Amino acid sequence: MSGFFSKDRITAGHEYNRWLVPPAALAIHLCIGQAYAFSVFNDPLTRIVGVSESASADWSLSTVGWIFSIAIVFLGLSAAVFGAWVERVGPRMTMFTSACCFGGGFLVSALGVWTHQLWLVYLGYGVLGGIGLGLGYISPVGTLIRWFPDRRGMATGMAIMGFGGGALIGAPLSVNLMELFSTESSVGVAPTFITMGLIYFASMCLGAFVVRVPAADWRPSGWAPPAQSNRMVSSNNVHIDTALKTPQFWLLWVILCFNVTAGIGVLGQASVMIQETFSGAQITAAAAGGFVALLSIFNMVGRFFWASTSDYIGRRPTYFIFFGLGAALYILIPIVGSGLGSLLLFVAAFSIILTMYGGGFATIPAYLADLFGTRYVGGIHGRLLTAWAVAGVLGPVLVNYIREFQINAGVEPANAYNVTMFIMAGLLIIGFICNFLVKPVDSKYHMKEEEESQAAAGKAAKA
Numbered sequence: 001m002s003g004f005f006s007k008d009r010i011t012a013g014h015e016y017n018r019w020l021v022p023p024a025a026l027a028i029h030l031c032i033g034q035a036y037a038f039s040v041f042n043d044p045l046t047r048i049v050g051v052s053e054s055a056s057a058d059w060s061l062s063t064v065g066w067i068f069s070i071a072i073v074f075l076g077l078s079a080a081v082f083g084a085w086v087e088r089v090g091p092r093m094t095m096f097t098s099a100c101c102f103g104g105g106f107l108v109s110a111l112g113v114w115t116h117q118l119w120l121v122y123l124g125y126g127v128l129g130g131i132g133l134g135l136g137y138i139s140p141v142g143t144l145i146r147w148f149p150d151r152r153g154m155a156t157g158m159a160i161m162g163f164g165g166g167a168l169i170g171a172p173l174s175v176n177l178m179e180l181f182s183t184e185s186s187v188g189v190a191p192t193f194i195t196m197g198l199i200y201f202a203s204m205c206l207g208a209f210v211v212r213v214p215a216a217d218w219r220p221s222g223w224a225p226p227a228q229s230n231r232m233v234s235s236n237n238v239h240i241d242t243a244l245k246t247p248q249f250w251l252l253w254v255i256l257c258f259n260v261t262a263g264i265g266v267l268g269q270a271s272v273m274i275q276e277t278f279s280g281a282q283i284t285a286a287a288a289g290g291f292v293a294l295l296s297i298f299n300m301v302g303r304f305f306w307a308s309t310s311d312y313i314g315r316r317p318t319y320f321i322f323f324g325l326g327a328a329l330y331i332l333i334p335i336v337g338s339g340l341g342s343l344l345l346f347v348a349a350f351s352i353i354l355t356m357y358g359g360g361f362a363t364i365p366a367y368l369a370d371l372f373g374t375r376y377v378g379g380i381h382g383r384l385l386t387a388w389a390v391a392g393v394l395g396p397v398l399v400n401y402i403r404e405f406q407i408n409a410g411v412e413p414a415n416a417y418n419v420t421m422f423i424m425a426g427l428l429i430i431g432f433i434c435n436f437l438v439k440p441v442d443s444k445y446h447m448k449e450e451e452e453s454q455a456a457a458g459k460a461a462k463a
Contacts, residue, residue, distance in 0.1 A: 007090035012212040018147045018220070020210070025140030025159040027207030028095055031200040032102055032136045033166015035075075036296070038068045038125070040174045044187040048116060051187055059118055067126050069393060074130025076389025079138050082131075083379030084240055091139045091211045098136035099204035105129025106197025113190040134385065136204065137163065141365045142378025146214055149374065150223045152366035153315070157307030160362040164300035168293075170196075232316060236446040237373030243380045248371050248441050251434045256364050257387035257394075258431040259322060262330070262424040263299075263357025265395030266350065270295055273399075276413035277337045277346065291347065298351045299358040306359025307366065315367040316438060322356040323432035329353055330425035334418040371441050398423060 003009060045064045049055040086094045105128040112120025140159045148155035177195055181188030225235050243249050266273070270292050275283045283291075310318040329349045336345035368384065369377045399420050406416040 005089070005093040005096065007092075007213060010090065010092050010212050011215055012218075014215060014218055016212060016214075018214070021144060021147050021212060022155075022158045024095075024207040024211040025144055026162040027210070028098065028136045028140050028204055029159050029162030030166045030169060031204050032098070032133050033163040034170030034174075034196070034200070035068070035071055035129075035133055036164070036167035037170035037174060038071070040171050041067075041189060044178060044189050045113070045121075047187050048113060048189065051185060057116075063118060067121055069396075070122055070126030071130040071133060072392035073389045074127050075133040075137065076386045076392070078131040078134030079382035079385040080134075082135060083138065083382030086135065086139055086142070086382060087240065087376055087379045090213060091143045092208050094135050094139040095208035095211060096205060098132045098139070099201050099208060100132070101128050102132030102136060102204065103197040103201025105132060106193045106200070110190045110193035110197070113193065134382070138378050138382045138385070140207075140211070141381060142374075143211060143213060145365060145369050145377055146374055148220075149225070150220050151308075151311050152369050153307040153310040153363060154304075156365040157304040157362040160307070160358075160365075161300055161303040163361075164296070164303050164358050167296055168300070173199075232314060232440060233370045234373060234440060234446075236441075236443070237375040238371075238380075238441060238445050239447055240376040240379040240383070242445050242447075243372050243376070244383065246372075246441055246445055248438055249380070249384070251438050252364065252367060252371075253384055253387045254434045255319060255431050255438075256360065256384060257391045258427040258434075259319075259326075259357065259360035260388055260391035261395040261398070262326065262427055263354060263360075263395070264391055265397075265399035265420075265424075267292075267295060267299070267354065267357070270350070273417055274346070277417065278341070278343055279413065294347070295350060295354045298354040302355025302358035303362035305355065307362035310363045310366060315363055315370055316435060318359070318363055319367075319435045320432065322360055323428045323435060326353055326356050327425040327428040327432070330421045330428065333421045334415075338412075338415050338418065371438075373447075375447075 042061060042064050045067075046054045046058050046061050048059070049057045105124045105126075108124030108128055109121045110124075112118065112122075112124055141156050144155035144159055145152050173196065174192060177192040178188040181191040181195075238246070270288075272288075274291050275288050306318060306322075329352060333346065333349050336342045336349065364384065365377060365381050368380050372380055399417070402420045402423070403416045406419060407413060
């Protein structure tokens, strides 16, 4: 069995068509992207006992809300802890393990719903599913970077766009299955979890069995490594453990954390935010839902657009746009929203912000590959995703608790988000400064030829 999953087994010949690899990566990311649609289960999970409405024995919305947060935390932790293992065993083993964890997480959660034990849902979707998210997130990205050294941004954009778009499949699938399985005595969550777990497991296994890695000396036809005159794109490799000793890693950690914080808090509160900001316009729940869907589309499109753009203008200039334009838009939102009352400008501003939120996710792996080389980029990327775990808690806390504090202090709901928008702008300005400080990695951190040979020999021996 180990031979079937080994890297040697999936190493492609020099004539292999690299365009067959992106569908395998998308098969993984479109599945794990369901995490962005988990909120459709929140209300039904508060009616497991009461069915039509919450009963005293039902779980509260606040306790159910922790399921998603736990999953995001374990996404970041698992990506960091298992980064070196991912590099050693290769994408097929990693993707298969991800399928087992993510699909299995749904099954354990179904048991938790049936027995009405919330800790089992935390363990299933939160811990086990979160580990599946982390492993499934980083492995396809590192693989595509190696297949597309000439278009690193585009390659990562293709995969991570799938993660952003996974909710567009996961949300209607979840709703339709719950409607199918619901009865007078059940909201249909448990059988929906079982069905989705099996569907996602099968789909992710397909991607795992199709994926291939390039030979060590493979290069795209007619492509040569970039000239060393481009100081921000290195042809040298930095070991996964050494990367953490560089200032560049921690600058990128802050860059990713603050870019995600500024976006994820808004995305999680978008429906309520637009209804409260334009209360006089009587924004319906359906219209607010449409706003959330629109932001999800821009989030998805931005992942491919900005990552591909970074191939032409560079990763550093791309992040300057994210932080400079993003800060300006956050400052303008209170003016065009509660100030001018312009719904069109409000929606336009947030749509642009969400493209850059998604673009930040998709561009960061290519930024890492430029600075640290491609050999250990998957593992380094995994450790950097701890920034996402922090932002997944920090962003919603900033938006939700500052809003609550403002309203309790007597501020009108339409103005309750103004302070938060200015704080988000401040975080992006700090990100701008950190991006300005990013320089090429010092040569003392580069792996020497003998170190790379020893590392390759060690991997072969362990395999």
